[in-house]
Amino acid sequence: MNLLLLEPAELDSAGRAILRGRRLKHLQEVHQARAGDTLRIGQLGGLMGQAGLLRMDEGEAELQVLRLDQPAPAKLPLTLLLALPRPKMLRRVLQTVASMGVPRLVLLNSYRVEKSFWQTPFLAPEAIREQLLLGLEQARDTVLPEVWLEPRFKPFVEDRLPAMAAGTRGLTGHPGDYPPCPRALSGPVSLAIGPEGGWIPYEVALLARAGLPPVQLGERILRVENAVPALLARLF
16 A cells, blocks of 8 residues: 555544455555554545644554645546456456546456356446455555446447547457557557457457557457557557
């Protein structure tokens, strides 16, 4: 945890906050904080700054905000479409997406996405939010990405994706005899990344018709959790 995130409702009129649970445990076991320490904080959805640790015991910690004057880092100019990963991988990918500054994420169905994946409790709003918060804390960011769930591939790609991708550089990451993924783009991008087995040809064609032609990273086939940071690092 490189940033202690505070919910706006946790701050009282005097700029003090009480922490319990996971964040308290992290202060105790990882930071080994003591009363009088200065901690790096951020207000969720707002600014970053510093707080002083007034007191801490086994049950709670009390902080006093000293300043909130630093803006969060800029987000990438990106809409990321991601075929829904298997549940255990989903948690890691959500953290990666938040830590790398992705502002918009669409979790999308695909032929190779098992139906059972859509029933996982990890897709509950509070579960998604928990993983995104972990990513923000890692990267020192305060702004949560927007996340959409799209369990119907064809209606989304045909009816909604063209308007969503309008005015952006559309790309579909897919192994094969396609142009190499471009590097160091400066404008907005819409990027689609498939499931473990890749998109099926029908899906590649449909995405291309929506304005997201396929590109490749080379001969190696990457896991989704590796493909996401590899493609984002190359693009931006």
